[in-house]
Amino acid sequence: GENVEQHPSTLSVQEGDSAVIKCTYSDSASNYFPWYKQELGKGPQLIIDIRSNVGEKKDQRIAVTLNKTAKHFSLHITETQPEDSAVYFCAASKRRNAGNMLTFGGGTRLMVKP
Amino acid sequence: DTAVSQTPKYLVTQMGNDKSIKCEQNLGHDTMYWYKQDSKKFLKIMFSYNNKELIINETVPNRFSPKSPDKAHLNLHINSLELGDSAVYFCASSQEYQPLSSYNEQFFGPGTRLTVL
Numbered sequence: 001g002e003n004v005e006q007h008p009s010t011l012s013v014q015e016g017d018s019a020v021i022k023c024t025y026s027d028s029a030s031n032y033f034p035w036y037k038q039e040l041g042k043g044p045q046l047i048i049d050i051r052s053n054v055g056e057k058k059d060q061r062i063a064v065t066l067n068k069t070a071k072h073f074s075l076h077i078t079e080t081q082p083e084d085s086a087v088y089f090c091a092a093s094k095r096r097n098a099g100n101m102l103t104f105g106g107g108t109r110l111m112v113k114p
Numbered sequence: 115d116t117a118v119s120q121t122p123k124y125l126v127t128q129m130g131n132d133k134s135i136k137c138e139q140n141l142g143h144d145t146m147y148w149y150k151q152d153s154k155k156f157l158k159i160m161f162s163y164n165n166k167e168l169i170i171n172e173t174v175p176n177r178f179s180p181k182s183p184d185k186a187h188l189n190l191h192i193n194s195l196e197l198g199d200s201a202v203y204f205c206a207s208s209q210e211y212q213p214l215s216s217y218n219e220q221f222f223g224p225g226t227r228l229t230v231l
Contacts (some may be wrong), residue, residue, distance in 0.1 A: 034220075042224055043225050101161060106155070107155045109155075
């Protein structure tokens with residue numbers, strides 16, 4: 001089955017700095033890679049996703065890159081703000097019969113210091 | 115206008131008891147999921163239902179029995195609760211069958227924190 005590794009497990013940055021979270025996956029058939037943000041006491045919320053037919057995607061201060069050959073993908077947050085503090089999860093998925101089974105990384109706790 | 119709702123939010127119970135967690139989505143989605151998040155925040159899928167039919171069962175003990183009375187609801191019943199069942203359980207939903215789209219966002223509920231004593 002799929003295995004997703006995520007690093008680092010915790011990340012502390014100063015407000016305004018950039019944050020980078022990296023993930024690797026094992027199943028070369030995986031072709032959908034979402035990133036979720038989980039705030040304290042809440043469920044995960046999708047912030048950006050990328051499909052295997054593109055190498056990079058950007059949405060305002062958030063960008064994701066994908067290297068299919070190396071089987072790794074990364075989340076980049078620029079100009080971090082205190083409200084970016086949360087746990088971030090990467091995930092990988094491939095289409096199966098009916099349904100989209102996500103395998104999650106172990107999560108990164110991001111702390112943005114004002 | 116809650117999208118995915120779960121009840122209860124907190125559940126504290128004794129070992130050996132049977133308990134249920136309810137989930138409802140008002141997004142009109144056709145697929146619903148249950149995930150378990152352990153104390154280290156690791157998030158793992160348990161079940162997936164599409165139009166009331168089980169499509170994914172990730173080696174979950176048969177003490178866990180999901181039930182989908184209609185495509186807007188997916189409830190989780192747990193028999194003979196064990197200490198290791200303590201976790202946060204998340205329900206999620208997505209719309210899987212859309213033309214020209216293979217992957218669709220999963221919307222998560224707020225979670226149910228289960229504590230087994």
